[in-house]
Amino acid sequence: xxxxxxxxxxxxxxxxxxxxLETVSAVIDLLGFKNKISLSLILCSDEEIKEVNHDTRNKDxxxxxxxxxxxxxxxxxxxxxxxxxxIMISFDTLVRQxxxxxxxxxxxxxxxxxxxxLHIKGYDHETEQESILMQQEEDRIxxxxxxxxxxxxxxx
Numbered sequence: 001x002x003x004x005x006x007x008x009x010x011x012x013x014x015x016x017x018x019x020x021l022e023t024v025s026a027v028i029d030l031l032g033f034k035n036k037i038s039l040s041l042i043l044c045s046d047e048e049i050k051e052v053n054h055d056t057r058n059k060d061x062x063x064x065x066x067x068x069x070x071x072x073x074x075x076x077x078x079x080x081x082x083x084x085x086x087i088m089i090s091f092d093t094l095v096r097q098x099x100x101x102x103x104x105x106x107x108x109x110x111x112x113x114x115x116x117x118l119h120i121k122g123y124d125h126e127t128e129q130e131s132i133l134m135q136q137e138e139d140r141i142x143x144x145x146x147x148x149x150x151x152x153x154x155x156x
Contacts, residue, residue, distance in 0.1 A: 002028050003038035003081050010045055010091040023110060026150050027117050030141050036081040039120075041113075046092040064093040065112040067119035087116035110150070114141045 004024050008015050024041055046062035053059045053066060069085040089112050098108035118134055125131040 001025075002033075002036060004028075005038065005040040006043075007041070008043045008091075009048060010043060015043060015091075019106065020109070023106075023113060023145070023150055026145055026148060027110075027113055027141060030144050031117055031121055033084070038081040038083045040083075040086040042086070042088045043091045044088055046090050049088055049090040049093070052088060062090055062093060064097060065089050065116045067116040069120040069122070085120040087113070087120070089113065089116065110142060110145060111138070114138050 002025055004021055006017065006021060006024075008017070020041070020043070024039065028037065028039065049066060050060070050062040053061065053063050056066070056068075066088045067085060068087075070083055089109070094108050094112060095105055098105045101108065115134075115138060118137055123130070123134045123137060125134050
């Protein structure tokens with residue numbers, strides 16, 4: 001079993017932690033990590049993610065998701081679980097985007113989580129080709145989660 005370090009700095013009464021952890025674990029498995037891994041996930045406010053975005057990327061604005069990958073999965077590392085990285089998701093932005101896009105908060109959480117996990121896995125969207133490949137993988141993982149019934153649960 002993977003180790004997921006989860007922190008929520010927004011109103012925790014709004015968040016179903018079990019749904020979050022189940023979804024994170026399912027995404028990890030669908031992305032094909034071979035070894036037992038650990039991952040940190042923080043659900044935070046726009047204010048918090050804006051500060052980190054400024055400090056790490058010199059961008060003075062809130063964003064929906066930030067990923068901080070560690071080194072890629074390495075077959076020669078024998079320490080388990082191997083920490084693959086950290087993901088921050090702004091819950092404020094998540095709720096706004098879900099409303100604008102016309103889907104549930106859980107659907108938007110899944111979209112942002114998959115996006116962040118793909119960055120940790122090494123995907124990027126700096127070029128049009130990279131964007132296409134990343135979007136295809138996001139769609140594939142999202143569909144597999146839906147087939148497993150993961151997207152049926154509401155985040156709040």
